[in-house]
Amino acid sequence: DAVKGLIVFVLNLVLLLDGAIRGIYLCAPECLKQPNVFRPRVWPRLYDLFFFCSAHHMRVYHRHDLCDEHLSHGCSWRGVLAKYILTLISGVVLAVCAWGQAPARFMAASIRPSAADVKFEHDGAVETTPGNVVMRDVLLTSCMEWAWGIQENQISGPEWIQNDRYDIVARADGPVAVDQLKLMMQALLKERFKLEFHHGQKELTAYEMTVAKGGSRMKEAAPDEKPSRENTAISTIAKAITMRQFGDFISQPLRMPVVDHTGLTGRYDFVLNFTAYLPSGERSMTPDFDNNNGIILAAIQGELGLKLESRKLTVETYAIDHVEKPSAN
Secondary structure, eight states: OHHHHHHHHHHHHHHHHHHHHHHHHHHGGGGGOOOOOOOOOSSEEEEEEEHHHHHHHHHHHEEEEEEEEHTTOOOOHHHHHHHHHHHHHHHHHHHHHHTOOOOOOEEEEEEOOOOOOOOOOTHEEEEEEEEEEEEEEEEEHHHHHHHOOGGGGGGGOGGGTTTTOEEEEEESOOOOOOHHHHHHHHHHHHHHHHOEEEEEEEEEEEEEEEEEETTTOOOEETTTOOOOOEEOEEEEEEEEOOHHHHHHHHHHHHHHEEEOSOOOOOEEEEEEEEEGSSSOOOSSTTOOOOTTHHHHHHHHHIIIIIEEEEEEEEEEEEEEEEOOOOOOO
């Protein structure tokens, strides 16, 4: 009886821990789930450990559909409970293994003033190969956009971050995937620019992007197609990009945040041609037209089947607390 009582106690404790982890993680503000944006100064490693463990637990929980419906469909409660326990254990083990790892860094990196403009690209150009990043004529905000996946219009800071342009060449010590390169770029920006910023939310005027009446006119990309985007004098040619990436891209010429509410989750190929929407006699798209935003919005709806409407929306914001001109190479 004593052993059975102990087993029941342990199982109840496991279920309580499961509920606590899921409850705290689900209720926590989004900013607390982004260690690269928000990280407390008190016990930061404990913070990392908890959210790594809880995030992993939630992913496995949803992957195996661990929910009360299992019991109503004839699944053994012992089987469900076993999955709970294994999920918790795996999360804790992975968290402990990852906890002591230092952030990955580039083996070598140079940051120099921009040598030349990149034609048709206001934000400069970013090229990646396994283990290498080459950025040409980029702003610090452009680097942040690429590394953290945020829009330039969501960033506030000193004026020079929107004016000073750089050429950045960074190399890892071996082949590295793009997602890892972005983490390494985050570490580089924090080290060389002494970059510190915090995350928040504000109600701002922004563009809401939805699918227009008649549906999307974009073509789904092949599964193995590599994402790319190229600007010309009259068009933007995109391959295998998500709607989130497209919203991030067009937010800059529109000079307002763009929030994706299309519900489109795939990757798409398209050509956004501005020719039919330019003022009479014009043969290229420039940012100097009086109705520049109107031209962009009309072209996006006419060519892609997407609609952008200006309205008050809750938008993620990123305020720079400290930043310096880059240190010497």
